[in-house]
Amino acid sequence: MPSPWPLLLDDPATGLDVADREQLIDRLEVLGLTRLEPASVLVNRHLEELPPGTTHAMLLRDGRCLVAGRVGEILAGLQASACFDHPVRFTQVDGWWSVRTRRPAPAE
Structure with a gap:
């Protein structure tokens, strides 16, 4: 091994x-x-x-690597929205990641 x-x-x-x-x-x-x-x-x-402690990430789109590197850099960049073909915002609290859709401000 x-x-x-x-x-x-x-x-x-x-x-x-x-x-x-x-x-x-x-x-x-x-x-x-x-x-x-x-x-x-x-x-x-x-x-x-x-899991908290995840150090690296790779985003795949159509079976190909779109971007790879340190998890914080990958998820903070614009490539994540490109990967999902949808505007997203990632946050990290106490080591845990979450994702939300970016929504336009409501019209007044």
Whole structure:
């Protein structure tokens, strides 16, 4: 086995309820903090499921890499809106990411 050993996860929280999803994310976070620190790849469509401590991200569009790099830079940039072909805004609170749609100001 290579060192560190790889951990590949493809939408691991699909079908889980909120409590089970949170327990999975907590375990992934703890695993990332262990001495073994596996190299992990998490394929996901839901940013609220990114474990705190996630360091890098890659945005794919039509099966191709649109942009890759440090997670904060990737999600703060305009590439995220281009990736989703929709205006989005990412925020991070206590290590947790969330995404909201940018909406135009209401007309008065």
